[in-house]
Amino acid sequence: MADAADAVVNEVVSVAQSLGLPVEIDRPYDFDEEELPLVVVHTQDEELIDEEGMPREAWDVTWRIAPVIEVWVRADDPLTIRSTLSGHWSTLRTAIRDSNILSLVRGGSRPGLVKKKEEIEGRPGLAGFSVEIECEIERD
Numbered sequence: 001m002a003d004a005a006d007a008v009v010n011e012v013v014s015v016a017q018s019l020g021l022p023v024e025i026d027r028p029y030d031f032d033e034e035e036l037p038l039v040v041v042h043t044q045d046e047e048l049i050d051e052e053g054m055p056r057e058a059w060d061v062t063w064r065i066a067p068v069i070e071v072w073v074r075a076d077d078p079l080t081i082r083s084t085l086s087g088h089w090s091t092l093r094t095a096i097r098d099s100n101i102l103s104l105v106r107g108g109s110r111p112g113l114v115k116k117k118e119e120i121e122g123r124p125g126l127a128g129f130s131v132e133i134e135c136e137i138e139r140d
Contacts, residue, residue, distance in 0.1 A: 004137040005065050008104050009043050012067040012133055016041050018095035019071065019088055033074055033125045042068040049136060062106060066134040070118060075127035085129055089115065092131060106136040 002010070016023045016039045023039045031038055049062040071088045075081055101111050112134040120126055 004104065004139050005046055005063065008065060008101065008133075008135050008137060009041070009067050011099050011101050011104060012069060013041050015092060015095040015099050015101075016069045019091055021071075029120055031072070036126070037071070037073045040070040040072070042070065044068060061138050061140075063137050063139060064134065065137060066132050068130050068132045070128055070130045072118075072126055072128040075125055081127050085127065089129065089131075096131075096133070101133065101135065104135070104137065106138045109136040111135045 013023060013025065019039055021037045021039050022035075023041060025041050026043055027040050044066050047064045048060060049064050050059070051062060069092065071085065071092075073081070073084055073088075096113070105111055112132075114132040114134070116130050116132075118128040118130050
């Protein structure tokens with residue numbers, strides 16, 4: 001059986017692929033404008049959740065992960081940038097809603113979503129946004 005964190009990341013990659021754009025995993029910001037549009041999934045860190053009242057034997061069961069999907073496009077035409085990014089965000093929201101992420105999170109918890117505008121300093125030809133999907137998972 002796949003690790004719970006890997007299962008969530010795999011589902012997040014599937015969500016990212018719903019845009020029909022190239023998807024890279026944990027890629028640094030060294031891409032050229034010619035490679036855009038591009039989607040980058042960052043797997044991020046994993047954090048152990050220490051819950052009050054948990055039996056000592058189960059101290060390492062509950063974890064928090066927060067993979068991030070970044071969508072990058074060229075910012076050549078300021079008039080179309082907003083509609084392009086809004087369309088991608090709409091597609092991602094639908095894919096997240098239709099995904100299996102909810103079935104992968106710890107019982108009684110829900111995933112959290114945070115969408116942010118993204119910029120890379122010194123790279124005015126790029127525009128983008130990120131979506132962080134925070135989940136609590138249980139490991140055996």
